Amino acid sequence: MNILVTGANRGLGLELTTEAAARGHRILAGIRSLESSKEKIIELQQRYPNQIIIVPLDTSEEHSVTYAASEVAQRETHIDVIINSAAILLGREQKLDDLSFEDMDSSFRTNLYGPMMVIKHFFPLLKKGTKQSIINISSEAGSFSNAYGGDYAYALTKSALNMFSAQLHKQYTPQGYQVFAVHPGWIRTDMGGDKAPGDASVSAKGIIDLIERKVQVNDDVTFIDFRGQPMPI
Numbered sequence: 001m002n003i004l005v006t007g008a009n010r011g012l013g014l015e016l017t018t019e020a021a022a023r024g025h026r027i028l029a030g031i032r033s034l035e036s037s038k039e040k041i042i043e044l045q046q047r048y049p050n051q052i053i054i055v056p057l058d059t060s061e062e063h064s065v066t067y068a069a070s071e072v073a074q075r076e077t078h079i080d081v082i083i084n085s086a087a088i089l090l091g092r093e094q095k096l097d098d099l100s101f102e103d104m105d106s107s108f109r110t111n112l113y114g115p116m117m118v119i120k121h122f123f124p125l126l127k128k129g130t131k132q133s134i135i136n137i138s139s140e141a142g143s144f145s146n147a148y149g150g151d152y153a154y155a156l157t158k159s160a161l162n163m164f165s166a167q168l169h170k171q172y173t174p175q176g177y178q179v180f181a182v183h184p185g186w187i188r189t190d191m192g193g194d195k196a197p198g199d200a201s202v203s204a205k206g207i208i209d210l211i212e213r214k215v216q217v218n219d220d221v222t223f224i225d226f227r228g229q230p231m232p233i
């Protein structure tokens with residue numbers, strides 16, 4: 001399969017790229033910029049030179065997304081899967097009185113508009129694929145029933161991403177697409193911190209199983225965990 005992964009240079013995105021490459025897939029590995037930490041993805045690309053293509057892709061900038069989509073279209077006939085993993089978590093400790101609307105803006109730009117722009121501009125290539133999947137990496141932080149007072153910017157972007165995923169799910173599931181918002185678990189990455197109980201590589205394996213359709217998920221469910229279990233909205 002041809003798989004586009006955003007935020008592929010570290011964290012879950014890097015683990016997804018590693019797992020997908022080990023299983024023989026071809027990965028278009030989106031990285032934000034030349035300033036991003038790239039050592040690991042470059043090392044991986046050297047291990048799988050015919051399978052990993054590094055694509056400059058800042059998901060918060062539409063011109064970067066359109067440019068990346070046109071570059072990919074010149075070398076690939078199609079893609080089968082889009083995995084939106086890139087995200088930011090700003091203002092973790094901010095209480096309501098300190099809430100920064102600049103943080104709100106950049107969080108929505110990266111965590112919601114980013115996946116929307118990626119899906120919009122890569123859709124012409126996705127349409128030409130087979131057994132297509134759209135995976136928006138979300139979070140239980142975006143669930144209404146688990147709402148907590150904090151992480152306002154992050155949690156609200158993930159709620160909205162769940163809604164966007166539900167809209168796409170309704171529209172494209174009848175055409176054979178899989179569309180999911182996936183909670184990867186609380187995992188050890190720069191975002192999750194080293195006290196997190198989960199191993200990002202385990203979550204990555206579960207997500208690649210999902211796109212390989214090794215896990216059966218009920219058609220009316222959009223928000224799931226990395227094992228394919230339904231999550232409370």
Ligand SMILES: NC(=O)c1ccc[n+]([C@@H]2O[C@H](COP(=O)([O-])OP(=O)(O)OC[C@H]3O[C@@H](n4cnc5c(N)ncnc54)[C@H](OP(=O)(O)O)[C@@H]3O)[C@@H](O)[C@H]2O)c1
Nearest residue numbers: 007011012032036058059086087139186187189190191192
């Ligand atoms: N870690 C957890 O416990 C946890 C829990 C629930 C959900 N999640 C979700 O899992 C996903 C992956 O998180 P993570 O833990 O791997 O986070 P991370 O370690 O902080 O990595 C974030 C990744 O996103 C990239 N990114 C951020 N803004 C970007 C932009 N504008 N354009 C392109 N790439 C951008 C970063 O690139 P740079 O290196 O350039 O910054 C980096 O590759 C996120 O959607 C997150 O919300 C994580």
